[in-house]
Amino acid sequence: MTNAIECLNLTHCYGSKIVYENLNFHVERGKIFGILGKNGMGKTTAINILMGFLRPTAGRCLVLGEESHRIRPETRARIGLLHEGHIQYDFMTITQIERFYAAFYPRWKRQYYYHLVDKLGLSGDHKIAHMSCGQRSQIALGLILAQDPDLMILDDYSMGLDAGYRHLFLDFLLDFVRTDQKTVLMTSHIIQDLENVIDDAIILGYQKLLAQLPVSTFRQTFHAYRFDTPQPVEVLRRESLIRNIETLKQHVTVFGFFGVNELEALLDKNGITHGQITEIPLSFEEAFIGITGKY
């Protein structure tokens, strides 16, 4: 089996509120996969389903070949899980928490933990409750690395971290993952950090999947064009190629997986007169906002 995670026709609702319907995606072994989306689009819900903390309304998820709500303890030992907010046992000290987790994992590598934690320059009896958010993130990551898991699931690793700690976190993660061919599924709300980290991604929108593709393909094929027109352009929203439209007075910016010729054809088809069309270069974050919308 080549996929570490497979989600098939996944549907989840909170009461009458649909989070997503018939969502399908898979994570190949050895790849770093991102679940991207604005706040409230169901990223954490997806992770809770994958780890069996929620049972989906319909559909199924397989994690390392097992039903997500019925993962055996032996298989859980192969999954490193980072909870949103780097939650850990903050009543423990640096030394105590390492000893605690070491008892459960047969492949425990304490040197991974201390390699990361020693950089904090704190003594072993320093309580986690007395640490900053950034320091706690290093503890949480160190514990996951020491577990030596085959699959790492990281829920919003960037929450509460400043730029320095975010980069430190990613540096260690990438070194670990690329060396040992691990699989990672991660979410984050700091999109720009992920551009050179994740291989594949899904982008979640309101109750639907906006895109599922390799990040490199997304960067190459997703474009933004700007033109001026005195006419209303709302009619363009019906066109399947166009993913988003932003207007400011007579200035219009359209986003989608198309070239300038296809856009001109669409404008002509809808009888929209326009000025010169200019392509706007997009960073990864701008492309993300382009597809998800600002609101």
Next chain:
Amino acid sequence: MALPENTEPLRPLRALIFKEWLKIRWVLWGALLISLGVLTLIALEQRQLFRNNKPFDVWFMVIFRRRLFYAELRFIPLAIGVISGLAQFVPEIIKKRLRLAFHLPVSETGLILTMQLIGLTASLLTSLGLLAGLALITHWYYPAEIVFSAVITLLPWLLAGWMGYSATVTVLIEPVWFRRIVLLAIYFGLIRFFFAGFSYGDYSLSWGWYVLLTLATTMPVFLSGHRFRRGFHT
């Protein structure tokens, strides 16, 4: 050849005991201090009673007027049980930290059972300390029949401590507020049974049933734990 470090089967159990100990150790030291304080008070009161009264008058007060000389102990086991449960599980439900334990490579039922047994054992040890202390004081001043009567009278209060612990844990880890309130009402009603009598040996004929009831009320924690694990919200 010695086994590799990680193959020792009792390591996870010892690690869990250590984690729970870190959370409840201050409660247990506090319980020990309070128990010692109250037992000392009872011992001093008895000394005073025998100094200021003739043996017949003491006998009349204690036996014929059925005045419990250790009534101060009545709610202490319950308080210890509830506070132990709070100390052990409030840190687990803040930020849903219990999910950390549920991700450990151990069975869900085994995990809940172990955590609960650690709390119940801690509660039992403090209760036994209280029982032994009272028996010792009673034995110092009174005949064996009164010692036996004191133990039988204290037993339902100790069981109430266990039930108070189970109630606290079950209510805390139940994920739905409405169910929490229902569980709280049920446990409150059940615990009241343990304090219905207020005299020597009121439960001497029925304490077996109270033990069974107490054991039965340790079961719902598994249901609440399962509901927490599966993320039930209705």
